[in-house]
Amino acid sequence: MPLPSSFPVARPQWRSHASAATVTVALHAAVLGLLLHGWTPELTPPGSTQVLKTQLVSLPVPQPKLEAPVEPGPAPEPVEAAIEPVLEEPQVDPRIEQHRLEQAELAFKRAEQKKQEEAARLEQQRLRDEQREQKRQRERQERLEAERREQLAREAQQRDQAARAEAAAAAERARQAEAAAAASRQYLPIAKDAPDYPQRALDKGIEGSCTVSYSVNPQGRIENPKAREDCHPLFIRPSLTAAKSFRYQPRIVDGRAVAVPEVKNTFHYRIQ
Numbered sequence: 001m002p003l004p005s006s007f008p009v010a011r012p013q014w015r016s017h018a019s020a021a022t023v024t025v026a027l028h029a030a031v032l033g034l035l036l037h038g039w040t041p042e043l044t045p046p047g048s049t050q051v052l053k054t055q056l057v058s059l060p061v062p063q064p065k066l067e068a069p070v071e072p073g074p075a076p077e078p079v080e081a082a083i084e085p086v087l088e089e090p091q092v093d094p095r096i097e098q099h100r101l102e103q104a105e106l107a108f109k110r111a112e113q114k115k116q117e118e119a120a121r122l123e124q125q126r127l128r129d130e131q132r133e134q135k136r137q138r139e140r141q142e143r144l145e146a147e148r149r150e151q152l153a154r155e156a157q158q159r160d161q162a163a164r165a166e167a168a169a170a171a172e173r174a175r176q177a178e179a180a181a182a183a184s185r186q187y188l189p190i191a192k193d194a195p196d197y198p199q200r201a202l203d204k205g206i207e208g209s210c211t212v213s214y215s216v217n218p219q220g221r222i223e224n225p226k227a228r229e230d231c232h233p234l235f236i237r238p239s240l241t242a243a244k245s246f247r248y249q250p251r252i253v254d255g256r257a258v259a260v261p262e263v264k265n266t267f268h269y270r271i272q
Helices: 012-038 094-186 199-205 233-244
Strands: 190-191 206-214 222-227 251-253 257-258 260-269
Touching: 190 257, 206 233, 222 233, 233 260
Parallel strands: none
Antiparallel strands: 206 222, 206 260, 251 257
């Protein structure tokens, strides 16, 4: 089918590329021949640095030249256009979507129920822990109360024992005092004569005391009278003489008269 005269025909690109390649090869061959024949290019010293100013100029797009129409060649084979497939969103079945929503809601309810069950379990565990703690505190309090009662009972028992011991000691002291009193009554003096005041002591105005120790025999008489260290030398003889004249009621033990050792008597010498 002939093309219309007004239809522009594109120039074959391979012709222009071939001519450019031919010119390039010829130039390289010429330079190589000159170099082989000893040609050396002249080197000029570099001149002063020059500043090259450039300016961007926008040129209009060249229009392709219309060439004379050529006879049409064989028609090119038709090229199938590459048609990209359009991906469409798949249509979702409403029943599937409804089932999915129901499953999601059911899963959410199960999660909420599990959360509530876990919270209830934790609350029960907390209550059990509180009950166990309260029970431990009650047991501890009861144990402390029992220990306090036992301590009070021990203290009361100790006080009772101390009181009984004190009462027993007091009774023993009373019995001993009574026995001592009874024993002392058993050898009470029947006759005691005062000693004579030494004349030398009277002349010198000397006063003093003298303690004499002796034993009372079963007959109530004095044996082994001795003057103690506190006696003044002037008062020893009259004190011993007076002690020998003492008479006592005999001490009776188990129905028999016994001797009483270490009986003391102090004589006081005062000038009237």
